[in-house]
Amino acid sequence: MPSKKRAPIPAAARRPGPPARRPVKRAATAKSPSGTRPAGRPFLRFHHSRELRTRTNEVLAAIEHDEDPTRHAQALAAVATELTEAGLTYFFIEPLEAAKVGFVVEQAAHFGRSSALTMLSPVIRNTMVWLDKDQLRVVATHIRRFMR
Numbered sequence: 001m002p003s004k005k006r007a008p009i010p011a012a013a014r015r016p017g018p019p020a021r022r023p024v025k026r027a028a029t030a031k032s033p034s035g036t037r038p039a040g041r042p043f044l045r046f047h048h049s050r051e052l053r054t055r056t057n058e059v060l061a062a063i064e065h066d067e068d069p070t071r072h073a074q075a076l077a078a079v080a081t082e083l084t085e086a087g088l089t090y091f092f093i094e095p096l097e098a099a100k101v102g103f104v105v106e107q108a109a110h111f112g113r114s115s116a117l118t119m120l121s122p123v124i125r126n127t128m129v130w131l132d133k134d135q136l137r138v139v140a141t142h143i144r145r146f147m148r
Helices: 050-065 069-098 103-130 133-145
Strands: none
């Protein structure tokens, strides 16, 4: 079978390609004491219950002062899951309730939060139990920074 040659597409009919990429110059930033994030970078905090704060402080103190902090990995996972739930509630559910979006939308949001927590909880738990003592202390320090 003979091959058919296609007529060239006129330049006016061609789609423009992606723009040429220019190299991005990044500003030098100071590192935080942990060395992982630039100092002075904006961040968000959220309100949670006093009971959760008390439990969080107890678990963090246990990890910071115990010779074998791996004994507290399950407790840290539980606190991390509760903090995740509190954060989702604060940043996602409460604004929708304040906006009075209606029952159906609020229920969908609650379902979405519950689904996210159902997926994240085992991941958080399984991750925490695999951490060694130094890694647990790094995680505890990271959480502690947000509590000030």
